Amino acid sequence: MATSAGGEMQADRVAIGQQLRRLRREQQWSLDRLAMEAGVSKAMLGQIERGESMPTVSTLWKVASAFRTPLSYFLGAATLPAVAPQPGWHQDASGMAVQPLFPFDPALGFEMFVIDLQPGALSESAPHSPGVVEDVVVVDGEMALFVDGEWQVLTAGDGRRFAADQPHAYRNDAERPARFHDLIHYPGAGG
Numbered sequence: 001m002a003t004s005a006g007g008e009m010q011a012d013r014v015a016i017g018q019q020l021r022r023l024r025r026e027q028q029w030s031l032d033r034l035a036m037e038a039g040v041s042k043a044m045l046g047q048i049e050r051g052e053s054m055p056t057v058s059t060l061w062k063v064a065s066a067f068r069t070p071l072s073y074f075l076g077a078a079t080l081p082a083v084a085p086q087p088g089w090h091q092d093a094s095g096m097a098v099q100p101l102f103p104f105d106p107a108l109g110f111e112m113f114v115i116d117l118q119p120g121a122l123s124e125s126a127p128h129s130p131g132v133v134e135d136v137v138v139v140d141g142e143m144a145l146f147v148d149g150e151w152q153v154l155t156a157g158d159g160r161r162f163a164a165d166q167p168h169a170y171r172n173d174a175e176r177p178a179r180f181h182d183l184i185h186y187p188g189a190g191g
């Protein structure tokens with residue numbers, strides 16, 4: 001990674017921290033309250049707010065769900081649609097990278113991501129806010145999706161819609177990366 005990429009990560013981290021603090025103040029939640037609602041430690045939340053720690057995608061998703069706000073709210077919605085997978089990608093320790101394709105649009109009530117799963121990747125998603133629905137469409141490779149208590153294998157061209165206000169997970173058991181589009185509907189969020 002070049003220095004410029006490092007600089008962008010830094011900027012992202014600070015922007016995410018500021019956004020988090022702003023949301024928390026709007027909501028008038030203490031760090032303790034947010035820790036409880038999101039299931040993320042108070043220490044970690046403090047580090048993220050101060051820009052000292054770059055949250056993983058799954059941590060950020062937990063926080064977004066606690067606030068009932070779209071994930072792309074944190075991911076620099078202004079930088080769109082990224083075809084080149086360089087800046088803006090948020091790599092998770094789980095082997096999952098997420099990039100906004102269409103940032104949240106309040107008029108339409110959805111956001112859409114391109115998600116890459118490295119071989120061996122496992123990403124467990126905490127339930128989103130009540131009523132949230134996901135459409136997963138595999139673009140390349142093969143992946144397994146855990147929903148309604150079971151794993152199902154999806155290959156390129158397959159799509160599944162499911163209620164995302166329950167635990168769900170994505171896994172790549174194959175030997176090459178998988179890519180899918182993840183469209184997240186927030187019913188009632190539209191204008």
Ligand code: MN
Pocket residue numbers: 125128134164168
């Ligand atoms: Mn999800």
